[in-house]
Amino acid sequence: xxxxxxxxxxxxxxxxxxxxxxxxxxxxxxVAPTASTGLARAQQDRPMVVLLDHHLxxxxxxxxxxxxxxxxxxxxxxxxxxxxDTSLAVQCIKAGACDFxxxxxxxxxxxHTVEAARREYEDxxxxxxxxxxxxxxxxxxxxxxxxxxLLEVLGVVEKVARSNATSVLLSGESGTGKELVAxxxxxxxxxxxxxxxxxxCSSFSEGLLENELFGHEKGAYTDAAQxxxxxxxxxxxxxxxxxxxxxxxxxxxAKLLRFLDxxxxxxxxxxxxxxxxxxxxxxxxxNLPEEIRSGRFREDLFYRLKVVSIHLPPLRERxxxxxxxxxxxxxxxxxxxxxxxxxxxxxxxxxxxxxxWPGNVRELRNVIxxxxxxxxxxxxxxxxxxxxxxxxxxxxxxREGRIxxxxxxxxxxxxxxxxxxxxxxxxxxxxxxxxRQSLLDRLKRLERDRVSTPAGLTVQ
Numbered sequence: 476x477x478x479x480x481x482x483x484x485x486x487x488x489x490x491x492x493x494x495x496x497x498x499x500x501x502x503x504x505x506v507a508p509t510a511s512t513g514l515a516r517a518q519q520d521r522p523m524v525v526l527l528d529h530h531l532x533x534x535x536x537x538x539x540x541x542x543x544x545x546x547x548x549x550x551x552x553x554x555x556x557x558x559x560d561t562s563l564a565v566q567c568i569k570a571g572a573c574d575f576x577x578x579x580x581x582x583x584x585x586x587h588t589v590e591a592a593r594r595e596y597e598d599x600x601x602x603x604x605x606x607x608x609x610x611x612x613x614x615x616x617x618x619x620x621x622x623x624x625l626l627e628v629l630g631v632v633e634k635v636a637r638s639n640a641t642s643v644l645l646s647g648e649s650g651t652g653k654e655l656v657a658x659x660x661x662x663x664x665x666x667x668x669x670x671x672x673x674x675x676c677s678s679f680s681e682g683l684l685e686n687e688l689f690g691h692e693k694g695a696y697t698d699a700a701q702x703x704x705x706x707x708x709x710x711x712x713x714x715x716x717x718x719x720x721x722x723x724x725x726x727x728x729a730k731l732l733r734f735l736d737x738x739x740x741x742x743x744x745x746x747x748x749x750x751x752x753x754x755x756x757x758x759x760x761x762n763l764p765e766e767i768r769s770g771r772f773r774e775d776l777f778y779r780l781k782v783v784s785i786h787l788p789p790l791r792e793r794x795x796x797x798x799x800x801x802x803x804x805x806x807x808x809x810x811x812x813x814x815x816x817x818x819x820x821x822x823x824x825x826x827x828x829x830x831x832w833p834g835n836v837r838e839l840r841n842v843i844x845x846x847x848x849x850x851x852x853x854x855x856x857x858x859x860x861x862x863x864x865x866x867x868x869x870x871x872x873x874r875e876g877r878i879x880x881x882x883x884x885x886x887x888x889x890x891x892x893x894x895x896x897x898x899x900x901x902x903x904x905x906x907x908x909x910x911r912q913s914l915l916d917r918l919k920r921l922e923r924d925r926v927s928t929p930a931g932l933t934v935q
Contacts, residue, residue, distance in 0.1 A: 695744025
């Protein structure tokens with residue numbers, strides 16, 4: 476995460492010199508000349524550190540300070556005052572500023588002050604993230620990981636949970652943990668005592684989905700023997716999570732948009748408007764802008780849903796998190812299946828780290844569950860892993876001056892494409908530009924080669 480600084484100062488020459496100084500020091504810098512633009516920029520960028528001039532054309536630094544801390548209590552604010560304004564600076568410190576500088580200030584001292592403020596912010600963030608990682612979200616499930624990509628997401632999750640944002644859109648590949656993040660937003664918010672409800676939009680037809688969301692009145696249709704409350708109503712005060720929102724039929728999209736705009740709805744067959752206070756979190760592994768261009772998703776609904784947008788990184792971009800998750804699943808499955816697995820062997824570790832994980836965390840969990848179910852510990856070994864993952868540890872690599880043959884490289888590519896298609900041989904053949912029979916012949920040869928290779932001899 477690149478450290479960010481916001482400079483709120485109405486003197487252009489001062490702001491430019493500070494911007495150059497901090498940019499050269501590796502900071503991402505934004506500048507605002509007034510109190511109002513400073514607040515707007517802070518709301519947009521959520522900087523770690525704010526250099527706040529006390530005298531601004533449309534207000535005082537003290538006024539801005541209070542609003543900034545309401546936006547993010549962790550934000551570190553350094554107040555800049557004219558010589559002789561130290562009493563005002565002390566008031567700002569009491570109100571929550573972390574430090575102050577008087578004009579004219581020494582540039583080296585300013586850099587040290589900003590650096591100290593940045594470290595304070597990061598310490599507070601790490602503490603919050605530690606608490607979040609330890610917070611149990613659903614039974615034995617937790618958000619596991621320490622990679623920069625995940626920590627950045629968790630930092631945004633915490634901010635969103637504490638905010639009043641009523642619509643949050645989660646994007647990312649299937650299996651990246653969107654439901655866990657939705658639960659985290661709920662559990663870490665003031666809404667946590669109220670219900671968290673979830674619905675997969677791809678599981679229902681148009682009429683059934685509308686009924687599940689908004690409920691129906693008694694007599695609304697033939698089988699409606701009594702009034703039914705929908706999930707919108709049942710979630711009052713809490714959070715409603717709508718997964719696979721891209722698969723929502725067009726009529727229900729329109730009704731959801733009306734509800735998001737007004738927070739009012741009618742049950743199916745009803746005439747009375749009801750209102751609720753809920754946060755709606757939606758998720759999709761499809762490219763919603765592409766769905767909009769294809770006419771399958773409403774553009775106005777898309778922008779209404781993404782008041783806050785959070786993209787979840789795929790597992791292949793999370794580095795050592797793969798091993799942390801594998802260890803977590805080993806312990807969990809061992810306890811559940813009454814087996815003893817307590818570590819990952821070096822060979823298995825290399826294979827897990829080398830795999831691209833197209834199914835993300837869900838795929839990793841399934842791989843570990845299969846190994847614990849079928850094998851014996853105490854270590855997860857390379858031979859316990861599915862062939863397509865174990866083979867990657869023996870895939871052709873440039874080692875000790877050895878260059879793999881063209882056939883080895885092609886064979887490895889074929890296996891990776893098969894993995895990408897979920898072992899769908901027809902689809903893999905189309906992607907490879909060969910016939911299905913040619914693919915089958917190649918796979919038979921690879922199997923013969925594997926069986927005939929003497930023990931201990933592997934392709935490196």
